[in-house]
Amino acid sequence: MGPIATALSRLYGTRGWIVLGAFAVALFVVLPLLSLAVPAGHPLHLSQYWVTLAGKIMCYAIVALAMDLVWGYAGILSLGHGLFFALGGYAMGMYLMRQIGREGQYQADLPDFMVFLDWKAYPWQWWNTDQFWWAALLVVLVPGLLAFVFGYFAFRSRVKGVYFSIITQALTFAAMLLFFRNATGFGGNNGFTDFKRILGFAITTPETRMALFAATGAALIGTLLVGRWLVTSKFGRVMMAIRDAEQRVAFCGYNTVHYKLFIWTLSAVLCGIAGALYVPQVGIINPSEMSPANSIEIAIWVAVGGRGTLTGAIVGAGLVNGAKSFFTQAFPEYWLYVLGLLFILVTLFMPQGVVGVVRRWRTRT
Amino acid sequence: MKPSEPLLLRQVAAPGPEQEPAARYTHPVVPGEVDLSHGAILYLEDISVSFDGFRALNRLSLMIEVGELRCVIGPNGAGKTTMMDVVTGRTRPDSGTCYFGQTIDLTRLTEAEIAHAGIGRKFQKPTIFEHHTAFENLELAMKADKRVRRTLFARLAGEERDRIAETLQLIRLAESADRVAGLLSHGQKQWLEIGMLLVQEPKLLLLDEPVAGMSDEETERTGELFLALAGSHSLVVVEHDMAFIERIARKVTVLHEGAVIAEGPMAQVQNDPKVVEVYLGR
Numbered sequence: 313m314g315p316i317a318t319a320l321s322r323l324y325g326t327r328g329w330i331v332l333g334a335f336a337v338a339l340f341v342v343l344p345l346l347s348l349a350v351p352a353g354h355p356l357h358l359s360q361y362w363v364t365l366a367g368k369i370m371c372y373a374i375v376a377l378a379m380d381l382v383w384g385y386a387g388i389l390s391l392g393h394g395l396f397f398a399l400g401g402y403a404m405g406m407y408l409m410r411q412i413g414r415e416g417q418y419q420a421d422l423p424d425f426m427v428f429l430d431w432k433a434y435p436w437q438w439w440n441t442d443q444f445w446w447a448a449l450l451v452v453l454v455p456g457l458l459a460f461v462f463g464y465f466a467f468r469s470r471v472k473g474v475y476f477s478i479i480t481q482a483l484t485f486a487a488m489l490l491f492f493r494n495a496t497g498f499g500g501n502n503g504f505t506d507f508k509r510i511l512g513f514a515i516t517t518p519e520t521r522m523a524l525f526a527a528t529g530a531a532l533i534g535t536l537l538v539g540r541w542l543v544t545s546k547f548g549r550v551m552m553a554i555r556d557a558e559q560r561v562a563f564c565g566y567n568t569v570h571y572k573l574f575i576w577t578l579s580a581v582l583c584g585i586a587g588a589l590y591v592p593q594v595g596i597i598n599p600s601e602m603s604p605a606n607s608i609e610i611a612i613w614v615a616v617g618g619r620g621t622l623t624g625a626i627v628g629a630g631l632v633n634g635a636k637s638f639f640t641q642a643f644p645e646y647w648l649y650v651l652g653l654l655f656i657l658v659t660l661f662m663p664q665g666v667v668g669v670v671r672r673w674r675t676r677t
Numbered sequence: 678m679k680p681s682e683p684l685l686l687r688q689v690a691a692p693g694p695e696q697e698p699a700a701r702y703t704h705p706v707v708p709g710e711v712d713l714s715h716g717a718i719l720y721l722e723d724i725s726v727s728f729d730g731f732r733a734l735n736r737l738s739l740m741i742e743v744g745e746l747r748c749v750i751g752p753n754g755a756g757k758t759t760m761m762d763v764v765t766g767r768t769r770p771d772s773g774t775c776y777f778g779q780t781i782d783l784t785r786l787t788e789a790e791i792a793h794a795g796i797g798r799k800f801q802k803p804t805i806f807e808h809h810t811a812f813e814n815l816e817l818a819m820k821a822d823k824r825v826r827r828t829l830f831a832r833l834a835g836e837e838r839d840r841i842a843e844t845l846q847l848i849r850l851a852e853s854a855d856r857v858a859g860l861l862s863h864g865q866k867q868w869l870e871i872g873m874l875l876v877q878e879p880k881l882l883l884l885d886e887p888v889a890g891m892s893d894e895e896t897e898r899t900g901e902l903f904l905a906l907a908g909s910h911s912l913v914v915v916e917h918d919m920a921f922i923e924r925i926a927r928k929v930t931v932l933h934e935g936a937v938i939a940e941g942p943m944a945q946v947q948n949d950p951k952v953v954e955v956y957l958g959r
Contacts, residue, residue, distance in 0.1 A: 333857045545829055547829045552808060556806050556808055556809075557804050560805070562876065563788055563793060565820075565823045566789055571828075
């Protein structure tokens, strides 16, 4: 076996790669054909609604993977991951606002909300955001830097467990209040919406939508492979050892602060990327993305799917959000009850999540 | 090993500016290396530690020589575990000095840095990585560059695999190499933790109740192992099992209320009136 084959077999066995390959074919060949080549009205045609929904859920799946890396593998429960997701979304949103140009309601050079507030020029945060590369850089840097600085102080001061979770919750809540203010310069409680173009292409055409969908699929597969590579490396084993017995790891000579900081920052960056892919597909970003409840939901996806397995994170994000889009249409007032009940049932009866149940069922037969 | 700055502070602060560094020392100071030129590997001097007014250590002084096997005994609450906490950086002393070799001030280093400098510790309750296999436990403990960047791309070399296999043989876990450590028996866990210490290649081993929960046969073999290690390593063993102490002890230190009350060969210490009083005939 060559070195590449060895590296690949470390990530997944033959069956795993076949499943992943089939998933990729479905994402990049079958679904685009069903959406673009099959005419509307044909029973096999895939409508815009489903493309957007699937794209949205794949963004959530990336967030779930990021959450699983810090929670399932390193034992750090974050209840503020929605913040990193929203920051990535806002960075992309600024670029999309600049792409509107003079096509807004007021047909002005500035975005509508700035005209409404009677601002004459872009505030400093908007510097260079008409450049896609700069916005893309912000998508990575802003969540990454915030997570790095926050994590550095928290981990160095040995803030752990539920205390850490509560602080992350407070962080996202504080950020939400900040973004609600008009003076912060990001559109206040309305946020950004009414996007027209991305990279010069009209954002609502089926082709652009499909391209965004495919980009999200590629990002999801990339995140999965990077995550898998991480957890099968020695780094991954150190990370799990920190989760189980941090003091012992320190006495073995590992600086656990550096390890936690690395995975924490990486996780935040992944969330930022997911947020940046999410905003052009759903067409809106506002401070409610930073609400504490959103971040708690992320933890529920991972718990439902199965902590400590990457497949579980994706399955959990898919199941819970699939159920959510069904319930919020069929019985909108009951969704929160269903979510709460789901969380309680999973915690009580399926501590390893759906993946754990499937595994147990498999070993029994 | 990466030179870490705190190790040098003591030298930098002391001498006058006009002297050349070489002139100040009769032997070279290598950063990160333990300087054993004076025959001692661990010095504790006047160490005091208080927790909420309770004096866990009360001006404790202790010196361990290179290659020595020292047994530390004492009733519950005498400060044995706290002493190990101070040496491994888990607890900072309120006052006093704590040196590893001639030059390394342990009170300035983190737990990880102390481990790197060459001090390994076995806890009272066996702490191993329960969800990792026995092999992986040793892999993680093994001496290596333990920074994030290197760990991401680390792959086991052939000789490292051999070293792990050898150690598994030594601690009689060769058949359980791929077993999840949480499923091992209590005695096997104790041995695994000792194995983790050995692959770390420490110069000084601190062993907190290493034979607790072991069968007689396992205890016997542990004693043999420690005696074999002494000489090439320095060992500090804290135990309650007096039969075990009698078998391996050369020099015994008795702690009581955070201070040393007697020190010497086992027979001499056992007849010391102060020790008898503390143990009340036990």
